[in-house]
Amino acid sequence: MRITDALKISWRGLVRARMRSFLTMLGIIIGISSVILLMSLGQSAQNYILDQVKGIGSNLVIINPTASSSSSKFQPPSAVLGVIIKTLRDNDIAALKREPAIAEVAAEVRGISRAVYGNNDTAITYIGVNEDFISAVNITTSRGVWFDQNDIDSLNHVALIGTNVAKNLFGGADPIGKSIRIKNLPFQVIGILSSSKGSLFSGDLGDAVIMPSSVAAKQLQGIDYYSAFIVKYNDRYDINFVKSRITNVLLTDHGITDPNKADFQISTQDDLLSLLGNITAILSIFLTSIAAISLVVGGIGIMNIMLVSVIERTKEIGLRKAVGAENNDILLQFLCESVILTFFGGAMGIALGAAASYLAYIVVNKFGGIVWGFSMPLSSILLAVAVSSGIGLVFGIYPAQKAARKNPIEALHYE
Numbered sequence: 001m002r003i004t005d006a007l008k009i010s011w012r013g014l015v016r017a018r019m020r021s022f023l024t025m026l027g028i029i030i031g032i033s034s035v036i037l038l039m040s041l042g043q044s045a046q047n048y049i050l051d052q053v054k055g056i057g058s059n060l061v062i063i064n065p066t067a068s069s070s071s072s073k074f075q076p077p078s079a080v081l082g083v084i085i086k087t088l089r090d091n092d093i094a095a096l097k098r099e100p101a102i103a104e105v106a107a108e109v110r111g112i113s114r115a116v117y118g119n120n121d122t123a124i125t126y127i128g129v130n131e132d133f134i135s136a137v138n139i140t141t142s143r144g145v146w147f148d149q150n151d152i153d154s155l156n157h158v159a160l161i162g163t164n165v166a167k168n169l170f171g172g173a174d175p176i177g178k179s180i181r182i183k184n185l186p187f188q189v190i191g192i193l194s195s196s197k198g199s200l201f202s203g204d205l206g207d208a209v210i211m212p213s214s215v216a217a218k219q220l221q222g223i224d225y226y227s228a229f230i231v232k233y234n235d236r237y238d239i240n241f242v243k244s245r246i247t248n249v250l251l252t253d254h255g256i257t258d259p260n261k262a263d264f265q266i267s268t269q270d271d272l273l274s275l276l277g278n279i280t281a282i283l284s285i286f287l288t289s290i291a292a293i294s295l296v297v298g299g300i301g302i303m304n305i306m307l308v309s310v311i312e313r314t315k316e317i318g319l320r321k322a323v324g325a326e327n328n329d330i331l332l333q334f335l336c337e338s339v340i341l342t343f344f345g346g347a348m349g350i351a352l353g354a355a356a357s358y359l360a361y362i363v364v365n366k367f368g369g370i371v372w373g374f375s376m377p378l379s380s381i382l383l384a385v386a387v388s389s390g391i392g393l394v395f396g397i398y399p400a401q402k403a404a405r406k407n408p409i410e411a412l413h414y415e
Contacts, residue, residue: 011340017309020305020309021341023305024301024302024305024306024341024345025341025342025344025345025348026298026301026345027294027295027297027298027299027300027301027302027345028295028298028299028302028341028342028345028346028349028391029298029345029348029349029352030294030298030349031292031294031295031296031297031298031349032295032345032346032348032349032350032352032353032384032387033349033350033352033353033356034294034353035288035292035295035349035353035380035383035384035387036349036350036352036353036354036356036357036376036380036381036384037353037356037357037360038284038287038288038290039284039288039377039379039380039383040353040354040357040360040374040375040376040377040380041287041357041360042280042283042284042287042288043284043375043376043377043380044357044361044372044373044374044375045280045283045284046276046277046280046281046284047373047375048372048373049276049280050273050276050277050280051373059232059233059234059235060136060230060231060232060233060269061230061231061233061239061242061243061246061266061267061268061269062228062229062230062231062266062267063088063228063229063230063231063246063250063264063265063266063267064228064264064265064267065085065086065087065088065225065227065228065263065264066085066087066262066263066264066265085263086223086224086225087225087254087263087264088107088225088226088227088228088229088264089224089225089226090224091253092229092249092250092253092254093105093107093130093229095249095250095252095253096229096231096246096249096250098249099245099246099249100234101233101234101237101241101242101245102231102232102233102234102242102245102246103232103233103234104132104135104136104231104232105130105132105136105229105230105231105232106129106130106132106133106134106136106137106229106230106231106232107129107130107132107133107213107226107228107229107230108127108128108129108130108133108213108226108227108228108230109127109128109129109213109216109217109221109223109226109227110125110126110127110128110227111125111126111128111216111220111221112124112125112126113126113182113183113220114182115161115165115169115180115181115182115209116169116180116181116182117169117170117175117178117179117180117181118169120168120169120170121169122164122165122168122169122207123207124162124165124182124207124208124209125207125208125209126159126182126208126209126210126211126216126220127208127209127210127211127216128210128211128212128213128214128215128216128217128220129210129211129212129213130152130212130213131148131149131152132232133213133230134146135232136230136231136232137230139193139194139205139210140193140194141160141191141192141193141194142163142192142193142194143176143191143192144160144176144189144190144191144192145190145191146160146190146191147160147190147211147212151212152212152213152214153214155212155214155215155218155219156212156215157185157186157187157188157211157215158187158188158189158190158211158212159180159182159187159188159189159190159209159210159211160189160190160191160192160193160209160210160211161175161180161189161191161192161193161208161209161210162192162193162205162206162207162208162209163192163193163194163205163206164206164207165206165207165208165209166192175189175192176189176190176191176192177189177190180209182209182220183220185215185219185220187209187211193205193208193210213226231246239268239270243266243268246266247259247262247266250262250264292387295387295391298345298391299342299391299394299395300395302338302341302342302391302395302396303395303396303398303399306334306337306338306395306396306399307398307399307402309334309337309399310334310399310402310406314406318406321406327405330406331401334396334399335393335396335397337396338393338395338396338399339389339393339396342389342391342396343389346384346385346387346389349384350381350384350385353380353384354376357374357376358374361373361374
């Protein structure tokens with residue numbers, strides 16, 4: 001039998017049982033669309049995260065305090081195993097600024113509290129920053145002005161608030177010039193932060209209150225050290241040279257002679273890109289693997305339906321063998337039916353997955369408040385086509401062989 005004849009016969013058989021054919025394909029449709037959707041979301045998320053890292057600028061490095069005995073490359077910024085780390089101080093800023101390769105040293109102190117205005121209160125993250133932080137990190141305001149070095153030196157109680165804070169505390173009223181309370185300390189609102197999500201280092205600013213670092217450290221937390229430094233270096237210097245100079249300066253300033261016992265860690269953009277890229281890739285593989293389980297279930301469903309079809313069509317098989325059909329002809333016919341089911345199921349799954357991915361892109365951009373790029377990796381489509389074809393062959397072989405091996409005389413007498 002020619003392959004074209006087998007395809008025609010198989011197609012006519014599937015069309016006659018439209019509902020059964022559709023239900024058989026349903027598992028493949030769901031499985032393929034799930035794989036397409038998760039691979040698309042995974043790639044879009046990876047692109048978004050990596051773009052955020054690249055968007056902070058290529059000439060920034062972050063310095064976190066860490067335990068001198070720690071061997072991990074990435075540690076929490078202020079504590080390891082519950083031990084408060086106090087290694088980044090004002091003298092470090094002064095020492096780093098003496099380096100020609102370093103343009104600015106942004107410092108921050110972070111904490112969580114509640115802000116109060118009148119009868120309204122809301123949860124906030126307060127960020128105490130120095131003057132360099134404002135220019136080094138990409139933060140903008142929609143209204144008002146920034147504080148300056150005089151406000152930091154004088155411990156002036158001034159603050160810029162995020163859009164969510166402004167809405168929760170003031171409703172539609174103008175907050176500029178009004179006073180809010182944080183831990184029983186009054187702060188005059190001098191600006192409103194832009195509604196953007198900020199940079200990788202600044203994070204989501206909607207629920208943030210930014211204030212002078214001196215006030216946050218000394219009066220709100222009672223400390224004299226910082227959570228992290230963000231160093232902006234001059235573009236004409238190589239990043240490896242900058243890292244070595246920062247390391248030497250801080251080791252000298254902290255009185256440490258063995259670099260292996262450093263009580264700080266330096267992370268570059270490449271470090272962050274590598275770490276985040278690995279994390280998102282692993283998550284994408286994990287989620288896709290979970291979705292692939294539904295493909296196996298769909299393949300088993302096809303095999304079961306094909307086995308039922310073999311039993312229902314026993315007389316047909318016997319009749320075809322009686323008029324001269326060979327075992328290979330019967331095998332080819334049932335394999336073609338299985339491949340046709342998975343092919344059309346795969347095509348419908350790809351279309352459904354692409355539509356769901358685009359819908360997710362629209363929803364995230366409209367309601368998520370972030371610029372989420374639509375991504376449909378070619379690899380996801382190729383994988384879907386390969387998997388659907390493979391499933392049709394693998395799970396169709398056993399039913400097809402069972403049909404081909406039937407004895408024609410017994411098949412004709414089957415009731």
